Amino acid sequence: MLIARVVGDVVSTIKDDKIIGRKLLIVREVTTENEIVGKPIVAIDTVDAGPGDVVLIAQGSSARQTNVTKETPTDAVIFAIVDSLEVQGQVRFRKQR
Amino acid sequence: MLIARVVGDVVSTIKDDKIIGRKLLIVREVTTENEIVGKPIVAIDTVDAGPGDVVLIAQGSSARQTNVTKETPTDAVIFAIVDSLEVQGQVRFRKQR
């Protein structure tokens, strides 16, 4: 899974029926220090993530393994909000409250 | 899912039976400002997208989760037309009417 930050969202009126009512967020992959390194990806949100949240995304067929995304044309899903990231014994990222 | 722009189409007479009647469009990935960054990808259209439209594409097995692409050799599908893209509270792209 990739570590990513929520940076925006997508509005779409004309879309596949199975996507209606789903929240389409724009995320970008980040380092463990929360620096953006990836290009924009659109992911379905299943955990009520908000702008600036660091999240985990699953891609490919695994993105359809949540109740929200089952049998939909979804290849990227936000399935967790990150509280903290620890690398080599040091906390590199901690969510602000 | 990737954000992409429709730039062209493919004509093919000799093809797998399951693809007959499907619309094969050429798309290229774009930034949230609608600048082309990706190389040409061919995707099956399921939302009647037209030239210049900014769309969302799903790839891999997820591309076969629409009624149009079910059980076909499709690894990229256009499943939504983008109305607008917002990043960090600002609208970066809005569809022209």
Added chain:
Amino acid sequence: MLIARVVGDVVSTIKDDKIIGRKLLIVREVTTENEIVGKPIVAIDTVDAGPGDVVLIAQGSSARQTNVTKETPTDAVIFAIVDSLEVQGQVRFRKQR
């Protein structure tokens, strides 16, 4: 799906039983102007493609959705021969007869 050109073929005597009798072609991704940009990929041919043909290939599990490749260890399939490619209203490639 990727646009690719058939450039060669593979001979293999020792192989998985499910691949016996399948035609293994070497393809390389091309631009819409038929210039080679990708490295060699081996794909199963399902449309009787020949050397120099510009074709469409599907990858991943979608490559197993043809009658020829069903339930085989195939992750790339040639499922269409391209007649022409049009980008921004101009024909960029047309198959020679």
Added chain:
Amino acid sequence: MLIARVVGDVVSTIKDDKIIGRKLLIVREVTTENEIVGKPIVAIDTVDAGPGDVVLIAQGSSARQTNVTKETPTDAVIFAIVDSLEVQGQVRFRKQR
């Protein structure tokens, strides 16, 4: 499968139900000499791997083929701990005891 080293872990309170109780480790791809070359990936641990371990990870739908990850939104799994890597007849890596 990729060869990777365990470098850290992720703490997440808000996440998909199917991921509850799973151990989320941060790994990075390494060469056969155990030098880091890849960016951070988050993988579910199924073999009780620890910090510094060199492991094998499977990605995509294959990551869901273990008892721990079945039907979960997991696209990367640690399924083996590496004892040694041999390349061209020479041991390039051996696990410290």
Added chain:
Amino acid sequence: MLIARVVGDVVSTIKDDKIIGRKLLIVREVTTENEIVGKPIVAIDTVDAGPGDVVLIAQGSSARQTNVTKETPTDAVIFAIVDSLEVQGQVRFRKQR
């Protein structure tokens, strides 16, 4: 599918039950002239390939379509040994006997 050369192997004692008894080889992608271009990938061998063999590997879910890899956490499989590669009418690689 990719063209790759077998360069080594992996020893692992602690691993998923479904992988026990499987041969884990290290391969690297090669050009049609058998020059190494890719980084190390670990693949399950199903055709009794040996060091130096040029082979075909299938990735993703397709890697699980052999009898040896069915329902295992395998995302890369060696399913054929290459006898020869021909590009633009010329033999570029032929297996030594």
